[in-house]
Amino acid sequence: NAxxxxxxxxxVLKTGQSMTLQCAQDMNHNSMYWYRQDPGMGLRLxxxxxxxxxxxxxxxxxxxxxxxLNKREFSLRLESAAPSQTSVYFCASSKGLAGGTDTQYFGPxxxxxxx
Amino acid sequence: xxxVTQIPAALSVPEGENxxxxxxxxxxxxxNLQWFRQDPGKGLTSxxxxxxxxxxxxxxxxxxxxxxxxxxxxLYIAASQPGDSxxxxxxxxxxxxxxxxxxxxxRLTINP
Numbered sequence: 001n002a003x004x005x006x007x008x009x010x011x012v013l014k015t016g017q018s019m020t021l022q023c024a025q026d027m028n029h030n031s032m033y034w035y036r037q038d039p040g041m042g043l044r045l046x047x048x049x050x051x052x053x054x055x056x057x058x059x060x061x062x063x064x065x066x067x068x069l070n071k072r073e074f075s076l077r078l079e080s081a082a083p084s085q086t087s088v089y090f091c092a093s094s095k096g097l098a099g100g101t102d103t104q105y106f107g108p109x110x111x112x113x114x115x
Numbered sequence: 116x117x118x119v120t121q122i123p124a125a126l127s128v129p130e131g132e133n134x135x136x137x138x139x140x141x142x143x144x145x146x147n148l149q150w151f152r153q154d155p156g157k158g159l160t161s162x163x164x165x166x167x168x169x170x171x172x173x174x175x176x177x178x179x180x181x182x183x184x185x186x187x188x189x190l191y192i193a194a195s196q197p198g199d200s201x202x203x204x205x206x207x208x209x210x211x212x213x214x215x216x217x218x219x220x221x222r223l224t225i226n227p
Contacts, residue, residue, distance in 0.1 A: 004158075031213060042119075043159075043204070043217040050213050058214055090158060101166060102208070103149065104215060106159040 002026055004107035006091050012113045013081045021076040021110050023091030030096030032074035033104065034058075034066060036087040043090065049074055050096060081114045088112070117142045117209055121218035129226050130197060136190040136221050138205035143183045146208040149215065150179050150190050153202045162203075163190070195225045 007022045025032065033048040035058075045058030049068040063085060065077045074093075078085060091107040118141045128134055138148070147166045151159040163172045163179040165188070171180040178191040192199060202222045206215040 033214070040219070042219040043206075043215075045214045048213050056213075092159075096213075101147070101164070103161050103164050105161065106151075108158040 004091055004093055004105055006089075006107040006110050008110060009108070010111045012115065013078075014115050015082060017081050018077065018079050019081065019112075020078075021089055021091075021112075022073070023075065023107060024073045025091075025093040025105070026072065027093060027105065028071070029093040029105075030071070031094045031102075032068065033092040033094075034064075034074070034076045035090045035092065036060065037090060037109075038087050046076065046089075081112075083114045086112060086114045117145075117207060117216045119205060119207055119216050119218040121203075121205060121221050123221060124219065125222040125224075127224040127226060128195060130195060132195050133191065133193050134195055134223075136192070136203050136205075136223070138188040138190070138218055140186045140188075140207050140216075142209070143186055144210045145183065146210055148179075148181055148188050149206050149208070150177075150188075151204040151206065153204060153220070155201075159204065192223075197225045197227050199223065200225045 004025045030051045034046040035043045037043045047066040049055045052071045067075045089110045092104045094102045094104045120139045149164045150162045165172045165181040176193040181188045202220040204220045206217040
């Protein structure tokens with residue numbers, strides 16, 4: 001049981017380049033999330049997918065797009081990278097329960113630098 | 116808008132001490148509060164989840180309490196060990212929403 005996996009672990013881009021961050025979970029979870037973590041800002045939600053076939057914006061969606069490819073996979077795309085997108089990106093998943101018992105499980109993160 | 120604050124930002128204590136980490140939030144309309152641990156360069160590991168109807172949760176040497184009416188939670192670590200050194204984050208799940216709102220964390224160092 002690998003839990004939540006992310007690829008790549010590290011990436012360096014030049015301004016204007018595009019890339020896709022991949023995330024997969026093997027826990028049969030319904031909901032998946034993308035966060036970014038920046039010094040002094042904490043973790044902030046970029047996008048989430050409450051269930052297969054749905055996606056919604058979080059706090060900081062500008063400059064990103066997402067695709068819920070299937071129940072297991074949720075990708076994050078940067079169409080034209082900017083230095084402000086230098087950050088650590090975390091994918092997470094949860095069962096997607098409606099009440100208060102839903103725990104989120106996090107992947108190891110992708111460290112992205114945009115020059 | 117929900118805001119989550121953790122004080123202090125950093126804490127250093129000698130091994131063996133009992134310690135308390137604090138988390139406060141501005142809006143009591145939450146589903147739950149979760150405490151996470153983050154080691155340097157790593158992802159987040161869930162430690163404890165307290166539902167809004169609960170007052171506390173325990174796991175081993177960890178005890179988390181929740182006072183929803185006052186917007187406060189504490190994480191108590193008993194008999195601290197150097198392996199407890201990490202950043203501890205609290206997060207609340209807002210009612211009617213999927214997202215978690217995180218505090219900025221407390222960086223804990225346990226000195227041998």
